[in-house]
Amino acid sequence: MTTFERPKTRLWTCDEYHRASELGLFGPDERLELLEGEIITKVSPQSKPHAQSIVLTAEALRRLFSEGYHIREEKPLVLTDRSEPEPDIVVVRGTSRQSPDHPTPATAVLVVEVSESTLTFDRTEKAVAYARSGIAEYWIVNLRARCLEVHRDPGPVQAEETGYRSKQTLAEDGEIAPLEKPGYRVAVADLLPLIGNSPR
Numbered sequence: 001m002t003t004f005e006r007p008k009t010r011l012w013t014c015d016e017y018h019r020a021s022e023l024g025l026f027g028p029d030e031r032l033e034l035l036e037g038e039i040i041t042k043v044s045p046q047s048k049p050h051a052q053s054i055v056l057t058a059e060a061l062r063r064l065f066s067e068g069y070h071i072r073e074e075k076p077l078v079l080t081d082r083s084e085p086e087p088d089i090v091v092v093r094g095t096s097r098q099s100p101d102h103p104t105p106a107t108a109v110l111v112v113e114v115s116e117s118t119l120t121f122d123r124t125e126k127a128v129a130y131a132r133s134g135i136a137e138y139w140i141v142n143l144r145a146r147c148l149e150v151h152r153d154p155g156p157v158q159a160e161e162t163g164y165r166s167k168q169t170l171a172e173d174g175e176i177a178p179l180e181k182p183g184y185r186v187a188v189a190d191l192l193p194l195i196g197n198s199p200r
Contacts, residue, residue, distance in 0.1 A: 011037025014084045035129055037082040052193040053114045053141050054088045060190045061091055061110070064181050069109070070096045077111065078102045079133035085126065088114045088141075091180070105133045109180040116143040127151055132162045137179045141191050146172045148188045152179065 012020075017034045026032060031042040046054075058071050065071065072090045079085065084102070089112040092103040111130055115122045122140050130138045131154035140149040151164035170176055172192060175185040 013081050033086045034084040049143050049193040050114050050116055057191045060186050064184045065091050076102045078104050083129055087111045105135055110137045111135050112139045114141045131164050
């Protein structure tokens with residue numbers, strides 16, 4: 001019986017990824033991110049509910065993280081030398097002037113993905129990448145079910161696998177206190193677009 005070996009994938013480093021961009025190897029309108037060495041094409045264009053949810057979530061988090069933090073929307077987050085995704089929202093310690101470089105897991109206190117068509121990817125590959133790098137708290141704003149999925153406690157979940165050991169789903173009428181701000185609560189409804197703009 002003949003066995004076939006799966007072809008190996010050529011993985012990129014962050015430096016190679018940036019160099020390729022500088023050389024014009026990617027189109028000006030391409031929405032890309034680097035995850036675990038692979039270049040991922042992001043969904044484009046965004047739906048109206050997706051775009052509105054990013055704005056609403058950023059506004060809600062800015063009310064909580066007003067001093068000593070800043071909010072980045074769809075900007076690079078350096079996880080490792082082979083992972084530089086562009087989450088929908090990252091809450092970062094320090095002001096934007098104090099933190100001119102892209103944030104890392106050492107300064108990123110909360111990562112949020114607004115998810116519609118990429119829900120499975122955000123729950124699996126994205127969650128694993130964030131957990132492996134030590135991101136303490138990861139939220140998925142689930143537009144399809146109109147809920148918030150909260151992932152915490154990164155670490156081993158199975159033999160040789162890393163993930164989030166605490167997962168909680170909050171309904172639209174629920175509230176959540178971020179780990180970094182345990183005395184403050186965010187209403188899940190404040191993160192979701194109006195019903196008329198919902199994909200449901």
